Amino acid sequence: MKKIIPFGFLTIAAILALLAPSTEVINNPDSAIDSGDTAWLLMSAALVLLMTPGLAFFYGGMVRKKNVISTMLQSFVCMGLVTIIWVIFGFSLAFGEDIGGVIGNPATFYMMKGMLGNDVWPALPTVPIALFAMFQLKFAVITPALITGAFAERIKFNSYLIFITLFVIFIYSPLAHATWHPEGILAELGVLDFAGGTVVHMSAGWAALASALYLGKRKEQIHTPARISYVILGTGLLWFGWFGFNAGSAGSAGVLAASAFVTTTTASAAAAMGWIFFDIIRGKKPSAMGACIGAVVGLVAITPGAGFVTIPHSLVIGLVAAVVSNLVVIWRTKRDIDDTLDVFPCHGVGGMVGMLLTSVFANSNVNEAVTTNGLFFGQTGLFVAHLIALICTSAFAFFGSLLLLKLTDLLTPLRVNETAEVMGLDRSQHDEEL
Template identity: 40%
Template sequence: MNAADTAFVLISAALVMLMTPGLALFYGGMVRAKSALNMLMMSFISLGIVSVLWVLYGYSLAFGDDLGGGLVGNFDHVGLKGITADTLTGGKEGIPVFAFALFQLAFAIITPALMSGALADRVKFSAWALFIALWVSLVYFPIAHWVWAVDGWLFKLKVIDFAGGTAVHISSGVGALAAVLVVGKRIGFRQETMRPHSLPLTMLGAGLLWFGWFGFNAGSALSANGVAASMALNTQVAAGAGMLGWLAFERIRRGAFTTVGAASGAVAGLVGITPAGANVNVFGALAIGVAAGVLCSWAVGLKHKLGIDDSLDVVGVHLVGGLVGTLLVGVLAIDGVGGTAQLGRQAVGAFSVMVFSFVMSWAIATFVDVTIGFRAVERDETRGVDQAFHAESAYDFKVLDGSPAGLGAALASGAADGRTPDPKPVG
């Protein structure tokens, strides 16, 4: 066992795990106060559901020996059967399979959580939990096998996806789109102003995501080596370039540099570099970051024109950013790898994942909707899903006095306890 590599992978796994609470804060700050806890829980529940399913059968389906055609693994490692603390990933200088399984588990956890932002404010929590369980089982585990298992069909095709442009971001981005089409728009979409209730939380969440992304990307080298160092540097460069690209485009389009734009631009750059960072130099990372920032910002602006209620821009950032990085690495890859042939392979990988994830996600969302109902009832959505599904509120609005200013603040927030305050006379 290589102790240094093992320690590096374990630390990277912890960093990736931290990204899910970071995502919860990132999304939680962008919703209205009456739905803030629900938004946090939609990410946190993935930590529980996916951790259990991964150990039971997820690891085996993703990284077990192929059942045929490079589509999915077998069931030889159900319950991690046949794996011990001494089982190494390969050779005399390997890392424990348990370390690799933990690292990949963190990826499996955050991928469905990414979709939650598209469905903010309007879905039943029990339905969301069922959707996650079915989605990781039928969509994520097979795609992870395609991309990263040595006998997966995209791996054998030599599609470059170092850390999850296809398996994580494209699959979740297009899956979110499918789910939104099934669930429908929020009440008041394009009629009410639905402002973020706490941009400081969003900025904190973005910072945690950025921090954890070093484990996400550099850790995918599975070794403390030069590839990891190059990936870490490119991760930082692309995130910064993505933020600047988004803000520049936003300044031209809207005349302002917003905090949401800064946070979203950094995430867009991180998404873009994820599949590509180990195969491009720093100039390639700059190009991918800027392209992801600009194109994702442009894509986010289309949702109102298209009438798609992707609440927190999951499709615009993760699907578009994943496509940017996955395709551009086919052009910008160094050491003679990039070129027309590689671009073609990248397109096959990106669009096969898109089609599979969209069809399966739409089918799963429809199944959930038909069986137990995906959408919250109108009363719960209007009052706020925090009280409806969690019997809690993110903020105590009872501390407000009866003044017009305090009353107006509670009304504007939707009153997190779900009840409109009584209009008591002043004085």
């Protein structure tokens, strides 16, 4: 079974490719492609893709030496598998013709139908729709990769491939549609998510918690990071790539992109220093790991509001997220939850903090898309909408992921046996060593 399923996926993909519609070139007479905006989004898409190898180093350095390769590969392989899903029908599920506000029609852009020519996505009228599809692909790639830190050192690789396939189809794509499609249910509710706090980080964070609970604790609880230098390198790549993640989500090379660029680096800096100082206050020595984790938490937290809040408020968001996530890490270590690399406290909680604080500090002077200012300015509508979305999204991502984990486990066992775990996943799963 474990050998047949991955091969079967590729066979199905090849058959679907042969059945793809004939090449169709769409020349839209109303299109106004802008070379500057196109160049910026091309660069942004490349920056976001770089984040996934950055995440591989970030996670790979944190695990034990015998699991470095397997952990890094779990991130890296998403660039291959998710791309295939996205090209076949994933983009259609997220951005295709609306079905009930919760999913797109898989036939709308099947096999990238209509991607040749100068057609555009209505919300980004100055860049080719093919580029928009590839930009969004990079978000879909990194989201399941984020989950891997929760079940690091104990999951079968083939089973992991099945799980992330199901996750992209049944969790990520519906959330992307509901939040970013103009007719999506969360979009119509008024939820603001500039670059993925809800779609990416909350979904990954809750899936991570579900995975940690479902798979249970590792046999060996001793945790010695293999290469802290990898963690530092990974943080640098993530921070660098995050400018494409957030500033690229402006969709154009203009004032809004510049604003998102500044709030991104400001929040990350505030969170990095906030994490360090909070550790010092608690009597701990300042650490490279702490600084790196703090920086990433700040990047996570500012993601939903990068293009909606002012620079001073981005400082507050980064600092608050660092303290809250640090406290949740402390809480998690005292519980019987083996979230190996604290994905839920950092990405899940960081995303939720950022989502709520976006509804507190969102300002129409920053972005005219903000039709209702945040709670800080005396208006409650946006905060209530975000609170409702937070509850619904959390329940959907957590319980949906539990269901997918159970389904995957029925198809092929998720967890390696004790001998393979003690040996290390690099050797037991891939027959390779660092």
